[in-house]
Amino acid sequence: MAAAGLRLLGVVWIFATLMPLGAAAAAAAGGHAAVAAVDGRRAVAATGEDFVCATLDWWPPDKCDYGTCAWGRAGLLNLDLSNKVFLNAIRAFSPLKLRLGGSLQDKVVYGTADLGRPCTPFVKNASQMLGFTQGCLPLRRWDELNAFFQKSGAKVVFGLNALNGRVPLPDGSMGGPWDYTNAASLIRYTAYKGYQIHGWELGNELSGSGVGTRIGAGQYAADVIALRRIVDDIYRSNPSKPLVLAPGGFFEPGWFTELIVKTTPNLLNVITHHIYNLGPGRDTHLIEKILDPSVLDGMISTFSNLQGILKSTGTSTVAWVGEAGGAYNSGHHLVTDAFVFSFWFLDQLGMSAKYDTKSYCRQSLIGGNYGLLNTTTFQPNPDYYSALLWHRLMGTKVLATTFTGTNKIRAYAHCARDSESLYC
Template sequence: MGFCFWVCFICLLNFYSLSFVSSQADASAEGTVFIDGKAPIGRIDDDFICATLDWWPPEKCDYGTCSWGLAGLLNLDLNKNLFLNAVKAFSPLKIRLGGTLQDKVIYDTDDNQLPCTSFVKNTSEMFGFTQGCLPMNRWDDLNSFFQKAGARVIFGLNALAGRTIAPDGSAVGAWNYTNAESFMQYTVDKNYTIHGWELGNELCGSGVGTRVSADQYAADTAALQSIVQKIYQNVDLKPLIITPGGFYDLDWFTEYIDKTTKSLDVVTHHIYNLGPGVDDHLVEKILDPSILEGVSGTFSGLHNIIKNSTTSAAAWVGEAGGAYNSGHNLVTNAFVFSFWYLDQLGMASKYDTKTYCRQSLVGGNYGLLNTTNFEPNPDYYSALLWHRLMGRNVLSTSFTGTDKIRSYTHCAKQSVSSSHMQLSSIVNPPFLGP
């Protein structure tokens, strides 16, 4: 029997079970979905769907393939109606600005004494590129686009500023937030709305490229909270404090969360559970229920840490592209990838994850939109379907009969009679063109 994916869009007040037969060619299997509608097991944000924009320049290449083109934050074409309409269709879409190079970005505010130049490929540098700079006129243009699109912006700050890299690869010293503070002040002075400030990218646990200890990161988070409170003291809507934006590590996250109970709003982690994009067996992995289920330990582990702590912080997936190093053309941007993506959305919700940020909105081989022309890839419609139909309350759901069918249930986003099941789909996708 082939892999079957089934998502329930249901609003119920009591127990409900559904029996059915699934068949393909000469194989068939009976199964039962059991939904406990008495009380939710999780509650997601109304704007659960999130996507990322990255800093990678066109010279970012993986395994000889350069898939980013002009999709980086410094060179993305913000004047395409197709791009604008794709974001507006969500009303709103959370967009996280960040990625590997964010910890090498300086902001060209009044305090900056360095030349404001773009990233340059240099294999001897950490992450393969030199330091880059965000000009304030580009920041103005980005915010103009976000305002027109109705996006909710999460900005990833450079957390390596002021640190040195020790011989063992660890980042030593406190975060120097001078340039970040100046950038935040510029942002507030311009009346740009930021939904959240996120500190650092993949520096927790063993890190990627380098790492910061949990104790130091907690101190840096407190510093971020302090400057946000100062800069936004006369602003009614204050942004969220978000960290650490890296891969889950039980000991590191436990210590960090215990030390940030008064300074942290959102704890973010990243997921690339399918391995490298160059893998020729990605399709088999995507359709293997044991591979899909393998990442549940990350969700449940972080959920348990938060539940057993005094923190009020919520869990988000801050970046998830499935296959790292830019994904795989004709796989992570094709229909088959929705089996991974929709399962991830369902599993994340099941463990009370509030927001899920897909890597990427555009860029690499895993974008919701095509890098060259902004045409939607299949997962764009998967994301939009979820956004329009799946309500905030997550219900306990189990399936018996075969491990090839995975099921998740939410109360419907639009209220329906409690005695009816709503199985819906987008029959007419929105027109996104000019």
């Protein structure tokens, strides 16, 4: 069976993710009617206009997991921006939202005048956090990237280094205020050049327990407020002021609640969280997990809890999934870059939208074993078409949908994109 989109009454699209193993046939054989019901009278949630998003990462070619180096020249510092297949893959979305960031984000400095030292690339070093030294984004490369983004029509969210200026604490966390000097210089340069940035995101996976290290929620809130001031000041005469996003980490209710409360009502536009709920890429049971309804349902609590926090605090902040690769450490070849992964991916899109998630960023557009595009050839993998189909068919209004008969068929309905129905 496959993932399918069916048009209903000309105004509603319903996506049904059908697990293999003859689930529908088994239900019928057992004498149970399989019934899908859609309540089209009102929307129960709403996504953003550009709900489907993808990421570009910083990993250099010598990033390897379990003896396999799956990134090639897909990192932001060495990606081939002249490849026409790559350009057209982005253009097809008109527009595609791109989140630039990832694990090495908080080790990137920017080659602006204030840097005061040579702008050098990442170097592999096993003794360093995440296995690499600090790297640098040269301004000429930033210029090249922005010229490409303009040509492709992409909407760009850039992840800033949130570790600058921190001091290590005895408990393994990082303390002290964020030194935003270098980041502010990059933002100022970007605005001066007229580059259109949809949002500036602070930090990557430093929330809660963190990955590699962590920062307390109170300090993080203060740093978000500092970023808000910088953006407001630099873009004060610009009618299209970029969004401020944070923290780009894994959801932990207490930590996220404190950040939201201390930036309420409107200092933080978007709260971003990451999803790798299938475990490590080397797991030999990934396919079973992808096709297990109970594993898929494990994410409901995260979406529901975050939605509840946002509603209860009275904030204007909205939720995005800022990075989601399913299986961490670069995924698994012939699983997370194969057709079977669409069962996980489409279910994630439907489930997150149901809980009012405004954008969902797939890790990655290219790179690793979970890219929408093949790292070597730039040709689309199966999930590229899943993402494009969703983007073109599913509107922003999410409708209440139920399916009875088997838990191996999962249905989600939206008003069709550009629908002119009375209800949609």
